[in-house]
Amino acid sequence: MKILLRISLLFIGLCALLVWVAPSSAGSSFDEIKKRGYILWGSDAEGGAPYVFPDPKDPSRLVGFEVDLANAIALELGVTARQSQNAWDSLIPALQRGDFDIAMNGIEITPQKQETVLFSVPYYIYSEQLVVRKDNNDIHGVSDLRGKKVGTLSGTVAQEILTKTEGVDVKVYAGQVEPYEDLAIGRIDAVLLDLPIASYYGKTNPKLKYTGDPVGEGFYGIAIRKSDADLKKAIDRILLKLHSSGELRKIYEKWGLWDVTQKGLAAKINPSEGYIGVEESKKAPLYTFFPMLLKGALITVAISTTSMMLAVALGLFLTLARLYGSPLLRGSATGYIEVYRGTPLLIQLYILYYGLPNIGISLSPLLAAFLGLGMNYAAYESELYRAGISAIPKGQMEAALSLGMTKTLAVRRIVLPQAIRIALPGVTNDFIALFKDSSLVSIIAMVELTKTYNILAASTLRFFELGLIAALLYFMMSYPLSLLARRLEARMKQGAR
Amino acid sequence: MISIRDLYKQYGEHQLFKGINLDVSRGKVMVLIGPSGSGKSTVLRCINGLENFERGTVTVDGIEISAAGAGSYDRAYEENIRKVRRKVGMVFQQFNLFPHKTVIENIIEAPTHVLGLQRESAVEGALLLLKRINLAHKIDSYPDRLSGGEQQRVAIIRALAMKPEAMLFDEPTSSLDPEMVGEVLAVIRDLVTEGMTTVIATHEMGFAREVADRVVVFDQGEMIETGTPDEIFSRPQKERTRTFLSRIRE
Numbered sequence: 001m002k003i004l005l006r007i008s009l010l011f012i013g014l015c016a017l018l019v020w021v022a023p024s025s026a027g028s029s030f031d032e033i034k035k036r037g038y039i040l041w042g043s044d045a046e047g048g049a050p051y052v053f054p055d056p057k058d059p060s061r062l063v064g065f066e067v068d069l070a071n072a073i074a075l076e077l078g079v080t081a082r083q084s085q086n087a088w089d090s091l092i093p094a095l096q097r098g099d100f101d102i103a104m105n106g107i108e109i110t111p112q113k114q115e116t117v118l119f120s121v122p123y124y125i126y127s128e129q130l131v132v133r134k135d136n137n138d139i140h141g142v143s144d145l146r147g148k149k150v151g152t153l154s155g156t157v158a159q160e161i162l163t164k165t166e167g168v169d170v171k172v173y174a175g176q177v178e179p180y181e182d183l184a185i186g187r188i189d190a191v192l193l194d195l196p197i198a199s200y201y202g203k204t205n206p207k208l209k210y211t212g213d214p215v216g217e218g219f220y221g222i223a224i225r226k227s228d229a230d231l232k233k234a235i236d237r238i239l240l241k242l243h244s245s246g247e248l249r250k251i252y253e254k255w256g257l258w259d260v261t262q263k264g265l266a267a268k269i270n271p272s273e274g275y276i277g278v279e280e281s282k283k284a285p286l287y288t289f290f291p292m293l294l295k296g297a298l299i300t301v302a303i304s305t306t307s308m309m310l311a312v313a314l315g316l317f318l319t320l321a322r323l324y325g326s327p328l329l330r331g332s333a334t335g336y337i338e339v340y341r342g343t344p345l346l347i348q349l350y351i352l353y354y355g356l357p358n359i360g361i362s363l364s365p366l367l368a369a370f371l372g373l374g375m376n377y378a379a380y381e382s383e384l385y386r387a388g389i390s391a392i393p394k395g396q397m398e399a400a401l402s403l404g405m406t407k408t409l410a411v412r413r414i415v416l417p418q419a420i421r422i423a424l425p426g427v428t429n430d431f432i433a434l435f436k437d438s439s440l441v442s443i444i445a446m447v448e449l450t451k452t453y454n455i456l457a458a459s460t461l462r463f464f465e466l467g468l469i470a471a472l473l474y475f476m477m478s479y480p481l482s483l484l485a486r487r488l489e490a491r492m493k494q495g496a497r
Numbered sequence: 498m499i500s501i502r503d504l505y506k507q508y509g510e511h512q513l514f515k516g517i518n519l520d521v522s523r524g525k526v527m528v529l530i531g532p533s534g535s536g537k538s539t540v541l542r543c544i545n546g547l548e549n550f551e552r553g554t555v556t557v558d559g560i561e562i563s564a565a566g567a568g569s570y571d572r573a574y575e576e577n578i579r580k581v582r583r584k585v586g587m588v589f590q591q592f593n594l595f596p597h598k599t600v601i602e603n604i605i606e607a608p609t610h611v612l613g614l615q616r617e618s619a620v621e622g623a624l625l626l627l628k629r630i631n632l633a634h635k636i637d638s639y640p641d642r643l644s645g646g647e648q649q650r651v652a653i654i655r656a657l658a659m660k661p662e663a664m665l666f667d668e669p670t671s672s673l674d675p676e677m678v679g680e681v682l683a684v685i686r687d688l689v690t691e692g693m694t695t696v697i698a699t700h701e702m703g704f705a706r707e708v709a710d711r712v713v714v715f716d717q718g719e720m721i722e723t724g725t726p727d728e729i730f731s732r733p734q735k736e737r738t739r740t741f742l743s744r745i746r747e
């Protein structure tokens with residue numbers, strides 16, 4: 001008891017310390033950058049070329065047109081540039097939290113984002129390019145996408161365009177490589193993404209081609225905290241200088257990004273003139289998000305329950321194979337369990353969905369999610385059953401055998417029913433864990449609850465309110481299971497039945 | 498009816514039996530006595546195939562179980578063991594009732610799933626047996642609601658429901674409170690009077706003397722003396738038998 005008290009006091013102390021320490025790391029202003037001699041810029045190297053990505057010749061080094069731009073800006077400021085790695089989806093919240101000074105990573109200037117952060121003048125004009133397979137002849141533009149599966153990135157303007165086009169089955173990805181890969185193997189029909197991305201990942205793929213003219217027009221801007229107006233002013237001035245000196249053009253030409261559109265940059269880059277946002281959209285009331293979140297929750301329930309069924313059945317098979325199978329079967333089952341328990345579910349999902357196509361097996365997102373979760377949890381269920389079976393006294397099996405039952409019958413009628421009763425609370429708890437782990441399948445283009453939340457929050461930046469709603473939905477799904485698990489445990493303690 | 502020839506059995510490095518011979522005729526009662534760890538349970542378990550052995554044969558009503566082929570699965574061997582188990586019922590020291598099944602379900606489990614009896618007729622038979630031991634009112638109870646004595650009586654009935662030709666009892670009263678020993682022994686006594694071929698391992702010397710046709714004394718895996726109850730209990734020939742009996746009478 002005393003120890004418990006001490007631990008909780010320690011914990012409270014630690015929390016207090018964290019709270020006390022935190023503010024000092026946040027809110028670094030223009031002066032601080034100069035004082036410490038470097039500017040921290042947030043971006044996602046996993047996002048890839050040609051923005052920021054590991055140098056193929058020396059992966060420990062980052063390259064990309066934004067790396068060059070960051071260095072040029074830093075030079076003008078009289079400091080050096082340091083990249084801070086951050087998931088693309090959450091660059092803006094991380095900026096607000098104070099993780100870095102600026103965020104620059106193909107971030108589109110939109111009115112929603114302008115509500116929360118400042119933007120520098122645009123440094124690049126992008127448009128959206130539609131990419132299809134070489135053999136496709138019926139898609140020539142966005143208007144031909146009705147009834148097609150179209151991939152794009154989460155939280156992009158391209159996604160907005162697609163969502164607004166009626167009848168398009170939008171597949172939202174977290175990275176920019178995956179949509180083009182899925183397009184090449186035929187999982188989707190087209191990809192709509194920013195031209196720089198398309199030029200790097202779409203054009204270079206021999207199986208793919210551009211179709212139609214680029215659509216839409218928007219601006220990449222450097223995101224800066226609202227409190228850092230002086231920093232914004234300095235950066236705007238620098239961008240203007242880089243543009244008029246031709247340095248900006250040199251960088252873009254180096255990366256093959258200079259095109260006629262960029263000529264218009266001059267007009268936009270003059271801060272006094274200002275610029276127009278891509279879309280005007282008012283702050284939508286919270287309830288308008290419910291239908292999408294509920295649909296995500298339904299998909300979460302569907303994936304979780306079906307894969308749990310697979311886990312329960314496959315786990316049982318593994319247990320029986322391990323306890324009563326031939327040596328070969330026993331070895332394979334043990335190997336399966338060890339491998340699945342010893343590797344991260346995330347990697348298993350990646351291999352299933354993105355790896356298998358390399359050897360000619362292409363699973364749909366739903367099937368990959370079902371198999372990935374089910375096969376992973378089967379290993380854990382199997383361990384639970386095994387613990388249950390070994391808790392059954394040997395005398396039970398012997399009594400059954402002495403009554404003339406075969407071993408199979410004895411296992412089925414006498415040992416297993418008792419073992420499952422013992423394993424049941426654990427299995428229920430695993431079901432709860434699976435519910436939450438099902439959020440991992442969002443990486444394989446499965447739009448379940450977490451992914452829905454990601455998409456909505458990234459485009460509206462309402463991480464807090466939407467996060468609470470998503471969490472509440474998860475809780476409503478898992479709480480009844482918790483109650484059930486607790487009741488089963490209580491019943492277990494009462495008696496063998 | 499039961500005959501053991503030249504049985505060798507070892508547990509790991511420990512050689513327990515070095516050539517045991519034993520015969521039980523139909524309708525006779527054999528009682529196995531001897532100190533703890535002397536091998537009484539092992540003999541019973543070899544008879545119905547719960548334990549395999551390295552050498553020798555066990556024959557029950559003409560069906561022969563021989564030493565198992567090392568590790569390999571032998572279909573004929575498994576079949577023979579099952580045939581023997583159909584003829585021989587076994588009752589354990591720990592009762593081993595199925596805790597997830599009621600009394601009636603415990604009893605009809607094997608008749609319905611092994612013999613293929615209809616549930617109705619199996620229940621009918623079970624009820625008749627339960628009435629004999631005055632437990633008909635407990636048919637829907639779960640084992641954990643029964644006293645030890647009641648559980649062991651149900652376990653005996655469960656074995657009898659398979660209509661065995663012989664019964665093996667491995668210390669059927671050793672886990673019971675003293676006041677319940679009598680009711681269990683009474684059931685066994687009834688069976689014996691009806692002429693059931695029976696082998697009992699027990700520490701109840703009085704009961705052994707009363708029901709046994711032959712008594713076998715085991716010590717360290719050896720059968721040191723065999724005889725009628727009178728011979729063993731009144732005029733033991735071997736020193737080790739006398740030591741054992743005097744220790745148990747203290």
Ligand SMILES: Nc1ncnc2c1ncn2[C@@H]1O[C@H](COP(=O)(O)OP(=O)(O)OP(=O)(O)O)[C@@H](O)[C@H]1O
Pocket residue numbers: 508509513531532533534535536537538539540668
């Ligand atoms: N599964 C086993 N593994 C190893 N040794 C065993 C095993 N079962 C029994 N033995 C050993 O075999 C010997 C005989 O055991 P057995 O149970 O047959 O004796 P017992 O006469 O029935 O004794 P008790 O009166 O205690 O029941 C003992 O020395 C015991 O330790």
Ligand SMILES: [Mg+2]
Pocket residue numbers: 537538539667668
């Ligand atoms: Mg014993």
